Amino acid sequence: MTTTITITGAGGQIGYALLFRIAAGDMLGADEKVRLRLLEIPAGLGAAEGAALELQDGAFSLLEHVEVTDDPAVAFDGADHALLVGARPRGPGMERGDLLAANGGIFGPQGAAIAANAASGVRITVVGNPANTNALIAAASAEGVPTERFAALTRLDENRARAQLAQTLGVPVGIVQRVPIWGNHSATQFPDVSHATVGGEPAADALARIVGDVPSWVDGTFIPRVAKRGAEIIAVRGSSSVASAANAAIEHVRDWVHGTQDWTSAAVVSRGEYGVPEGLVSSFPVEAVDGEWRIVEGLEIGDDARRRIDASVAELIEERDAVRGLGLV
Ligand code: NAD
């Protein structure tokens, strides 16, 4: 069996970091053959075509076919997975509303093209920013595609949170679990350590031995570091995260398809869980079961967590209202 994967913005930085790992089997497994469809705008076609030549030169045994196009109908034809990476970055003098409108012009038509052309079981992962609201726009335009097939990437935020905890505690990151991200993929996100475990022990106990006052470390150091990590990367390397974002997207899709061992994070369409208004694309703790994201329910939410979730959800509501005002959802 061969899986068809469409990558938008495939000529860009994240595209370049994604393609070769997908072709090598990192996303779907060492037995799954893949067909890649690379969608670009005309200005990006050369870069995508160059990547396609290099894919050929990689002689990947799992890679059956690569196609480069600027036509969304061709790109999404028969797609089992769509990774929506290409987005319009904020330019000089652009207001938030301008950015949302520009991205609406991308994600609306792409949602419609997915509905018209993709495989019936298509799963869509939105990476391009503002990822949650771009996913909302695409889902609203994809008539007939169940909204639970759309997710926006917050796995990178979770990986950042787990890595910060591991570094602080001096433990391997693999034993740090249950650090969900709530809300928006933005600086308002809430990385939640209250359920975290380290080698099975509550993280709060391990943290108390190292940092002493856990709540003030969480508020003053941990949350701002994780929530502003995207900006920190931009400041240090001069452009936004690439390989870590591609890695997170690969882990997200791999888990969606093959299932999770424990909680992870993804921004999915709310059905009202944890008081998040129905229809918003918000990050939650999730598990993947039988190819579906399921929100982990029944968690205790303390007052501080409630306040932080509400603040990030308020930003998502603002974004939704802005795109609603533009007739995009
Ligand atoms: P990039 O500018 O290097 O590449 C983007 C590519 O998208 C460009 O080649 C461009 O030509 C293409 N593109 C633009 N409009 C398109 C359209 N309508 N159809 C197809 N392709 C189109 O940017 P990048 O570094 O690859 O980042 C891509 C996006 O991912 C950005 O929006 C970035 O902010 C976002 N991002 C998200 C996360 C996350 O965790 N969710 C992390 C890092 C970056």
Ligand code: LMR
């Ligand atoms: C990231 O999280 O690295 C990206 O979404 C870039 C950004 O603007 O934060």
